[in-house]
Amino acid sequence: MDTQTIDKSINYVAKDFASEMEVKWCPGCGDYSILKQVQTVFPDLGIAKENFVFISGIGCSSRFSYYMDTYGMHSIHGRAGAIASGVKAANPDLSVWVVSGDGDSLSIGGNHFIHLMRKNFDINYLLFNNQIYSLTKGQYSPTSEKGKVTKTSPYGSIEEPFNPSELALGAKASFVARTLDRDPKHMQAILKRAHAHKGTSFVEVYQNCPVFNDAAFFAYSDKETKKEEAILLEHGMPLLFGNNNEKGIMLDGLKPFIVDLNTSGVSANDLWIHDEKDKTKANLISRFFDTMFNDTHFPRPFGVIYSEDRPIYEEGMAEQIQHIKNKKGKLSLNKILSGDKTWEILN
Amino acid sequence: MISAEKGVEKTTQEKEVDRIVVRFSGDSGDGMQLTGMQFSDTAALFGNDLSTFPDYPSEIRAPIGTVAGVSGFQVHFGSREIFTPGDEYDVIIAMNAAALKVDLPRLKRGGIIIANTAGFDKKNLNLAHYPDGADPLEDDSLENYILYKVDVTKHTKECLKETGLGMKEIERSKNMFVLGLLFWLFEKPLDHTLHFIEEKFSKKPEIANANILTLKAGWNYGENTEIFNTQFKVAPAKLQAGVYRSITGNHATAIGLIAASEKSGLPLFLGSYPITPATDILHELAKYKGNNVKTLQAEDEIAGVCSAIGASYVGNLAVTTTSGPGLALKTEAIGLATMLEIPLVIVNVQRGGPSTGLPTKTEQADLLMAMHGRHGESPLPVIAASSPSDCFNSAYEACRIAVEHMTPVILLTDGYIANGSEPWRFPTEDNLSEIKVNFLDKPNGENDTILPYKRNENLVRPWIKPGTKGLEHRIGGLEKQNETGNVSYDPLNHELMINLRAEKIKKIENDIPLLKVDSGKEKAKLVVLGWGSTSGAIKTAVLELIEEGFDVAHVHLHYINPFPKNLGELLSGFDKILIPEMNSGQLLQLIRAKYLLPAVGFSKVQGLPFTTTELKNKIIALLNS
Numbered sequence: 002m003d004t005q006t007i008d009k010s011i012n013y014v015a016k017d018f019a020s021e022m023e024v025k026w027c028p029g030c031g032d033y034s035i036l037k038q039v040q041t042v043f044p045d046l047g048i049a050k051e052n053f054v055f056i057s058g059i060g061c062s063s064r065f066s067y068y069m070d071t072y073g074m075h076s077i078h079g080r081a082g083a084i085a086s087g088v089k090a091a092n093p094d095l096s097v098w099v100v101s102g103d104g105d106s107l108s109i110g111g112n113h114f115i116h117l118m119r120k121n122f123d124i125n126y127l128l129f130n131n132q133i134y135s136l137t138k139g140q141y142s143p144t145s146e147k148g149k150v151t152k153t154s155p156y157g158s159i160e161e162p163f164n165p166s167e168l169a170l171g172a173k174a175s176f177v178a179r180t181l182d183r184d185p186k187h188m189q190a191i192l193k194r195a196h197a198h199k200g201t202s203f204v205e206v207y208q209n210c211p212v213f214n215d216a217a218f219f220a221y222s223d224k225e226t227k228k229e230e231a232i233l234l235e236h237g238m239p240l241l242f243g244n245n246n247e248k249g250i251m252l253d254g255l256k257p258f259i260v261d262l263n264t265s266g267v268s269a270n271d272l273w274i275h276d277e278k279d280k281t282k283a284n285l286i287s288r289f290f291d292t293m294f295n296d297t298h299f300p301r302p303f304g305v306i307y308s309e310d311r312p313i314y315e316e317g318m319a320e321q322i323q324h325i326k327n328k329k330g331k332l333s334l335n336k337i338l339s340g341d342k343t344w345e346i347l348n
Numbered sequence: 349m350i351s352a353e354k355g356v357e358k359t360t361q362e363k364e365v366d367r368i369v370v371r372f373s374g375d376s377g378d379g380m381q382l383t384g385m386q387f388s389d390t391a392a393l394f395g396n397d398l399s400t401f402p403d404y405p406s407e408i409r410a411p412i413g414t415v416a417g418v419s420g421f422q423v424h425f426g427s428r429e430i431f432t433p434g435d436e437y438d439v440i441i442a443m444n445a446a447a448l449k450v451d452l453p454r455l456k457r458g459g460i461i462i463a464n465t466a467g468f469d470k471k472n473l474n475l476a477h478y479p480d481g482a483d484p485l486e487d488d489s490l491e492n493y494i495l496y497k498v499d500v501t502k503h504t505k506e507c508l509k510e511t512g513l514g515m516k517e518i519e520r521s522k523n524m525f526v527l528g529l530l531f532w533l534f535e536k537p538l539d540h541t542l543h544f545i546e547e548k549f550s551k552k553p554e555i556a557n558a559n560i561l562t563l564k565a566g567w568n569y570g571e572n573t574e575i576f577n578t579q580f581k582v583a584p585a586k587l588q589a590g591v592y593r594s595i596t597g598n599h600a601t602a603i604g605l606i607a608a609s610e611k612s613g614l615p616l617f618l619g620s621y622p623i624t625p626a627t628d629i630l631h632e633l634a635k636y637k638g639n640n641v642k643t644l645q646a647e648d649e650i651a652g653v654c655s656a657i658g659a660s661y662v663g664n665l666a667v668t669t670t671s672g673p674g675l676a677l678k679t680e681a682i683g684l685a686t687m688l689e690i691p692l693v694i695v696n697v698q699r700g701g702p703s704t705g706l707p708t709k710t711e712q713a714d715l716l717m718a719m720h721g722r723h724g725e726s727p728l729p730v731i732a733a734s735s736p737s738d739c740f741n742s743a744y745e746a747c748r749i750a751v752e753h754m755t756p757v758i759l760l761t762d763g764y765i766a767n768g769s770e771p772w773r774f775p776t777e778d779n780l781s782e783i784k785v786n787f788l789d790k791p792n793g794e795n796d797t798i799l800p801y802k803r804n805e806n807l808v809r810p811w812i813k814p815g816t817k818g819l820e821h822r823i824g825g826l827e828k829q830n831e832t833g834n835v836s837y838d839p840l841n842h843e844l845m846i847n848l849r850a851e852k853i854k855k856i857e858n859d860i861p862l863l864k865v866d867s868g869k870e871k872a873k874l875v876v877l878g879w880g881s882t883s884g885a886i887k888t889a890v891l892e893l894i895e896e897g898f899d900v901a902h903v904h905l906h907y908i909n910p911f912p913k914n915l916g917e918l919l920s921g922f923d924k925i926l927i928p929e930m931n932s933g934q935l936l937q938l939i940r941a942k943y944l945l946p947a948v949g950f951s952k953v954q955g956l957p958f959t960t961t962e963l964k965n966k967i968i969a970l971l972n973s
Contacts, residue, residue: 073822091663
């Protein structure tokens with residue numbers, strides 16, 4: 002972001018961004034980690050504190066804005082993105098952060114979510130995905146896996162879940178990334194990338210709900226499984242995973258397949274090299290979710306899936322205004338009041 | 349019936365009249381709206397007072413020739429003050445049989461029909477569902493009227509045959525023939541329309557030329573043929589001296605918002621989703637980029653109001669525009685704005701409901717939704733515009749109150765005045781009242797604490813813009829602790845906050861003008877209490893009755909929440925109170941509930957405005973009861 006006032010004279014520390022409000026998430030909630038990483042990263046962003054604005058919706062995630070000592074609005078269910086669009090359009094100098102959850106963004110706020118991605122305001126969108134409705138005490142969400150047993154689906158949910166990154170890409174998001182509450186360093190790096198990206202930065206954070214959906218993502222963070230189940234994406238680096246980094250992903254046309262570097266004779270350099278700018282490949286990577294390619298289960302990707310530079314909404318808006326100002330100038334209020342055609346009545 | 353007599357030297361009579369109602373009526377594709385507007389603008393420039401009423405179907409192009417596809421434009425112009433588009437027509441232009449069928453019932457006895465005979469062939473008569481073999485132009489059914497049969501289509505083709513234009517273009521010019529003929533009939537100059545055509549078709553000179561030829565041919569047809577032997581002269585009206593322009597309600601709303609932005613120094617932001625009949629406000633404001641106006645066409649009604657909330661939060665003059673169904677969708681967000689206590693103007697151009705209802709027809713049935721249509725206790729100011737030009741004042745007032753009292757405000761207009769037009773003696777910048785804006789720029793509590801909900805003497809909290817150093821704080825939809833704005837679930841605090849928010853709105857009564865009698869005296873046997881777009885019809889009815897010797901008066905409400913402080917006292921001066929509304933009695937409920945007065949309602953819910961006659965009959969009946 003190059004639009005904000007950068008004040009190098011201020012040296013913030015993480016606790017400068019902690020508000021006086023007592024944090025009231027359940028013990029062990031993944032949201033604590035996200036709050037901590039955001040507060041850790043913010044002093045490094047070079048933005049004056051008063052220029053940060055958090056807009057959140059409704060749900061456990063959305064209490065977030067109360068806990069940041071910045072400007073913030075805890076709004077209504079599903080509408081944070083729509084409110085943030087007005088904030089950014091009206092004042093492009095602010096660093097705007099949306100905090101939302103899977104139900105907030107993808108169910109009640111689904112329409113705003115897709116249009117926000119399409120319009121590409123320069124804002125950062127953090128979606129805390131815990132795959133459950135927690136604040137209402139445990140109902141399946143639009144990201145819950147099919148068959149999920151909850152209070153509203155006692156015999157298992159019969160719905161296919163959304164894959165948020167695939168949805169965001171389909172909605173023309175210019176930046177799509179995924180990270181995890183239990184990997185602080187990774188999250189910090191992704192938050193910085195999101196901030197640096199000019200355009201709507203969509204960050205899905207896998208977030209554990211210890212009360213209603215415990216361990217939903219542990220496979221991606223537990224020592225025993227994470228190397229097999231998760232793959233870390235880095236631009237320009239081969240797609241490698243496995244306990245000893247012995248597995249790689251290659252492409253046969255548009256079909257990914259997994260090779261064993263120890264047995265196949267393929268070297269790391271022959272593998273699929275991650276290119277954040279390649280939308281076709283980003284679409285494939287985003288589908289390492291519930292899609293089986295060649296009957297194979299693929300590891301879940303973490304990192305920046307896609308990043309594209311394209312024009313942002315508020316700049317387009319400002320350019321049009323400038324263009325018309327240059328071309329036609331500002332109309333005086335009296336001219337607006339009179340319009341072009343008047344007549345006079347004399348006594 | 350009048351027919352052409354050959355071989356007789358033409359003599360034309362001139363007849364002076366003080367007011368005329370013309371109804372242009374044809375297929376949706378016949379260009380009747382444009383024809384009506386051109387005629388009205390010309391009459392206005394000539395100095396007539398006038399009021400217009402475009403009345404069109406919600407289908408853009410309903411099946412040609414059918415009753416469903418009839419598009420009408422009504423103009424009432426006169427040499428005296430005009431407050432309504434008129435009850436009955438003096439003249440109907442019927443481009444086809446369906447148009448005649450729709451509009452004949454409201455033509456005065458002895459009124460003029462100008463019928464395009466090409467629109468009365470067998471096919472058109474069938475489409476309009478005339479009985480087999482019946483032809484109103486040929487049988488005696490129209491003998492109580494003056495019928496002029498003109499083959500507009502044929503004459504248009506005739507005059508354009510040398511131009512080399514295709515049939516389609518030629519057909520499209522036929523409304524100009526009618527317009528030319530009308531200009532002759534009412535002795536109006538062609539200049540305004542000639543300029544209009546030249547401008548509109550500046551890049552298509554052949555089309556401009558065709559329209560001009562046809563317009564002049566229509567005039568010449570009136571002048572030279574024997575068919576027409578009377579011209580009507582409507583002298584300029586004795587209006588208050590000053591400079592005038594013509595304005596529709598939606599246009600007036602748009603510039604009222606811009607004026608408030610310019611006067612307050614706050615950038616204007618409109619978040620809106622297209623909806624009939626409100627969209628013209630978005631169209632209009634989208635043009636004013638040179639004045640820093642930002643318009644955001646949102647993905648839905650909810651995003652329209654939410655983006656406006658975001659813009660208001662960061663210090664813009666924020667507005668959302670809509671009609672009934674859209675207001676229903678926005679209610680939760682308006683509740684948020686009430687809870688946040690931030691300025692926001694919501695313009696509701698009412699249309700016939702419920703549900704999709706009658707999108708292009710008018711109604712006043714959203715009053716109680718505006719008053720109460722949010723969950724929880726969430727009072728907000730409601731203002732109603734009474735005429736096309738009053739939309740300007742109302743929009744300006746809505747902005748002033750929103751900003752100075754930190755509250756969402758609902759402005760109610762309706763399809764009737766939004767699309768209708770009238771001459772407007774517009775103000776200049778200096779005539780407009782100030783709009784005071786105070787952003788907090790330093791801590792307002794003891795020991796440099798920030799108290800976002802600390803109130804002034806009007807119970808108004810400070811407006812604090814993100815980006816202001818040292819005032820970082822959080823607000824939200826959860827109940828907040830008095831003054832600090834921190835989340836609070838304390839029962840007594842909740843009640844205190846409910847009361848404070850209500851009292852804040854009530855105090856606005858000290859900031860609005862006292863109500864005055866519109867027409868008539870402060871004490872009378874009967875008062876007609878109106879709100880919104882019924883103003884013109886009520887005023888006309890009451891003035892006529894006063895002239896006829898009845899002891900009646902007219903009081904009109906512009907501020908509905910809070911009511912003007914003296915409303916109860918004013919109403920106590922009258923024996924009977926009649927409240928006419930284009931709904932089933934919504935203001936009636938509010939008045940009865942608040943003042944315990946035995947007011948009587950008069951409802952009309954037909955998607956059409958009241959006529960003067962309907963009101964007069966009702967007033968007389970109530971006086972006699």
